[in-house]
Amino acid sequence: MIDKYLKVLKEIGIDEVFMETANHESMDKVKLLEELGKEIQECKKCDLYKHRKQAVLGEGNPNAKLMFVGEAPGADEDRLGRPFVGRAGQLLTKLIEATGHKREEFYITNVNKCRPPGNRTPTPWEQEACFPFLERQIEIINPKILCLLGAAAARAFLKRPVSITKERGEVLNWNGKKLILTLHPAYILRNPSAEELLFEDIKKAIDLALSD
Ligand code: URA
Secondary structure, eight states: OHHHHHHHHHHTTOOHHHHHTOOHHHHHHHHHHHHHHHHHHHOOSSGGGGTOSSOOOOEEOTTOSEEEEESOOOHHHHHHTOSSOSHHHHHHHHHHHHTTOOGGGSEEEESOSSOOGGGOOOOHHHHHHHHHHHHHHHHHHOOSEEEEESHHHHHHHHSSOOOHHHHTTOEEEETTEEEEEEOOHHHHHHOGGGHHHHHHHHHHHHHHHHOO
């Protein structure tokens, strides 16, 4: 049983450091996340399923204190079944590492689990259809902080349009958790001079998540 659990942890991107601290609570979480992963592969609640190669659940530490939430998978994520592995994802990983941490310490997911055609922004209806899956992920992992990457992710939580350049860096309350809004890494690829701002917000989110 423990071998199967360790194999699953490895598959979802958790390295030996976390395997050593694996406990029963994490095993339950991994099982619940696996079940959720199966459900999203079957989901036809909105039309995005028609275009997907596969739905992308998310990956990382099931006990993460910090969860990064993006908009939706892009082409690379749709192909590989993992979140934030394309150019924007590589930038996110680089900025996490620049704080002295590893991406695997945290949990990374998206509001929408299926890639919108042509990488368009998911509609409010598509966000609403998918949001219960994210709520269940949040319930299972129970992070202290949610770092929302980009205006679309922020809109899904706050249920209102968000100007991310104006509201980035703010800490908001949401259902007993703290939300930190920040720029999407894809925005930084188009506007490299703003990289420092994203780094600042990621660092703030990590520091808050890991403080007592
Ligand atoms: N952009 C996102 O919002 N999510 C991903 O997983 C990749 C790119």
